[in-house]
Amino acid sequence: MTLSDLTHAVADGMPVYPDTTPVEIEQTTSVAADGARAHVLTLQTHAGTHVDAPCHMRDGAPCLDALDVDDFRFDAVRVDCTDKDAREPIGVDDLPESDVAAEADLLAFATGWDEHWGTDRYRDHPYLTGDAAAWCAEHGCAVGVDGFSPDPTPSADPDRERDAEPDAYDAHAALFAADQCIVENLANLTALPDSFVLHAYPLPIAGGDGCPVRAVAEH
Template sequence: MVSIKGIYDLSVSIRTYMPVWPTNPLPDIKPVGILSRDGYNAEFMQTATHTGTHVDSPYHMLESNITVDQLDLGKLVGYGYVVRPKFSGTEITASDLAKVWRSEYDGSIILIETGWWKKRAFTKEFLYDFPGLSFDAGKFVVEHKVKTIGIDTLGIEPYNHTDFAVHKLLLSNGIYIIEDLSNLDQLVEGKKYLIVALPIKLQGASGAMARVIAIEEG
């Protein structure tokens, strides 16, 4: 019988005016129900679907009818690992990934920790200079049949990759993308976890916010 030794929350807390993708509107959360006045508490939220920790669907970047509510949950719930490649500049290359790769990573969910989540702020560095996968690293991920790839930055590829070639490569090969992860330092590199990354079921949407957790089994 499998027991649960630990549950690790890898998600960003959504809050009013938090740092998000530079061209997206800032989220705004307001109370619409106040306990002392209305007998209950409730909030109204206005935000982009790609706010905080979120999952990208193929529809986000491709001429595809696979929207976030149509994603294969078998790719978003499964065993996976955190990796911490060493890199220079803003590109994580195939060579960088190869140096930390193990055969058991093939076909699993992979979460990349760069440490960027610790820099969260309204700074040029956090918003524009974050690292991401180079195109050859994207091909490496495809070749190793990764189910879902996640990263702790605002994008899977650097901000100046305006053609979104890595997004398109991954999504066209059926690899889902999780962006803006947090707290990845809780996980041990090379240790297998049960990863659960379930986006909100927004019909027809290109992506949606998700509560992403890693479960350590006994």
């Protein structure tokens, strides 16, 4: 058995989704002065490698504390999307056969876009169409992505945005309507085998709409 880390390090000033709370790590005590070292960590629930609960965008849907720990252990199938260009949609035709999806409860879309982490280019990741996300949900699969979102992220250069891009969060909506979770900002998906077990355990935050995770692939 091999364990592969799929998590971006949490660091002061790390990349966050546009116009959201920046990550700050402030040391408040030290061993020399106080006998113990401690920090205050400021980050929103959707910073870094994290899981989205269905209540993130759907009132009345399950939040993190309503889900079982088993809900964050996924039999995953990796979907190779490394041929996709910047801001290119991933459609139903790009998805695995139904019998392959039947063996999984999460599809991990490996675009290789994690190599752009820390740059403006990271915001131009490929994205799932609403129909593709609905197909995943209909086949009982959550979704994992190696970008900010399964939906398009606003570009640092608006001229890169395509006219056909959806204005709403179509992929989020389709998955949350089926009470499926989303794991975002994964790393190293392209190095994994076609199938693996994804462990992505959040804190059981009361009313939690999301939480950073230590995402690990077991294969």
